[in-house]
Amino acid sequence: MTALDQLQVFQSMHASPHARLELSAQLGDGMAAALWSNRHDARDYEAPSHHTLSCYIADGTGTFRRERPGTKGAPDKLCIMPAGCVSNWIVNGSIRLAHLYISEEQFALGCVTLLDREPRELQLREADFIEDPQQARRFHQLIGLNWAEPGERLLTSSLAHEILSHAILGQVGQREGLRLKGGLAAHQRRQLADYIDCHLEQSIGLGELAGLCNLSEYHFARMFRESFGLPPHQYLLARRLAKARQLLSGSDLALGEVALMCGFASASHFSNRFRQAVGATPGAYRVALQGSMAVQPLAPRG
Known part of the structure; x- marks a missing residue:
């Protein structure tokens, strides 16, 4: 922040x-x-x-x-x-x-x-x-x-x-005068984005993502940042938090269930990460937003 x-x-x-x-x-x-x-x-x-x-x-x-x-x-x-x-x-x-x-x-x-x-x-x-x-x-x-x-x-x-x-x-x-160098191919970027969104509840490692593109972890991390605008771990966390916001506003799932569905190891880890990013605990977020305002949904890509 x-x-x-x-x-x-x-x-x-x-x-x-x-x-x-x-x-x-x-x-x-x-x-x-x-x-x-x-x-x-x-x-x-x-x-x-x-x-x-x-x-x-x-x-x-x-x-x-x-x-x-x-x-x-x-x-x-x-x-x-x-x-x-x-x-x-x-x-x-x-x-x-x-x-x-x-x-x-x-x-x-x-x-x-x-x-x-x-x-x-x-x-x-x-x-x-x-x-x-x-x-x-x-x-x-x-x-x-x-x-x-x-x-x-x-x-x-x-x-x-x-x-x-x-x-x-x-x-x-x-962007005017664009000459892109490096980065991932468009189909690789879409494959990664789809894979991440479909496996948010699982532990996703850098090597696993790099393997999808047949790249070393070092080169993959550099090319991912070129194409996504932020490093893999930051993008993954952002997508997990986006799904958590969606679940908190649109369901009555227990906070522990939301944590597991979004790939956080525990409710306390989820709460700490959520508070760092959003400025409030998941429970406080749900109380403030559920039934009061529609939260931006997990964003589509297409």
């Missing part, structure tokens, strides 16, 4: 004498959120290592990109600032806006599970002041929750997943 003080866009806002942080929270799964108020300011974001999705909650009609002064914001307008992009902003008058910060690893998972594509092939398309009522509604719901209360913070995390999935499905394009 990335600390807020390591997020460049967050830190640029926090360093401003004009901006005021109203709310902030770590949401688990490589995501964080913040609600800001700002007035008469200039902010520069220098190629951050994370993605930022923003929604103008109120005002913002005097906000624009320095190089495009004729195009201005407005309430419910959304901006997409991908990792690695430089952007320079002028704020004339007042603005209130929400930010959702997303790690490269979480974006990579979405590319693999939602689009069945290699993350290195794709990029989140930069966009200013787009209209998307469904996304704007999610942002308004998100800031309406009490992020300091554990149960409502879990609901916030669920909404953040929905916002990210929507952006990946609608705002991702082919």
Whole structure:
């Protein structure tokens, strides 16, 4: 989980004498959120290592990109600032806006599970002041929750997943000037993804996965990371946690059963891993989400 003080866009806002942080929270799964108020300011974001999705909650009609002064914001307008992009902003008058910060690893998972594509092939398309009522509604719901209360913070995390999935499905394009080297063949990547999802309840070793591709463990681990955007153990854990979230929200299975079905050695190991990733125990997650909000399902790949 990335600390807020390591997020460049967050830190640029926090360093401003004009901006005021109203709310902030770590949401688990490589995501964080913040609600800001700002007035008469200039902010520069220098190629951050994370993605930022923003929604103008109120005002913002005097906000624009320095190089495009004729195009201005407005309430419910959304901006997409991908990792690695430089952007320079002028704020004339007042603005209130929400930010959702997303790690490269979480974006990579979405590319693999939602689009069945290699993350290195794709990029989140930069966009200013787009209209998307469904996304704007999610942002308004998100800031309406009490992020300091554990149960409502879990609901916030669920909404953040929905916002990210929507952006990946609608705002991702082919990376320009792409020349891929190394990595796994497309059929190998699909075979591995299917195999992992079909055997989550079992112990899956690196050698077992490497054997499916007839590669040494060393070369397999390197090529897996090229094609999946994260190492094998991290991808496997993410898929196990995704299945656990699905089972916790959609079934009444005992926590021990959920742990075994998702490949965790024990209920305590499951609880520790889940809490590290999500910020709450599996039991607290179930209480917060079951019957209150549909959790993002185990993502398809096709």
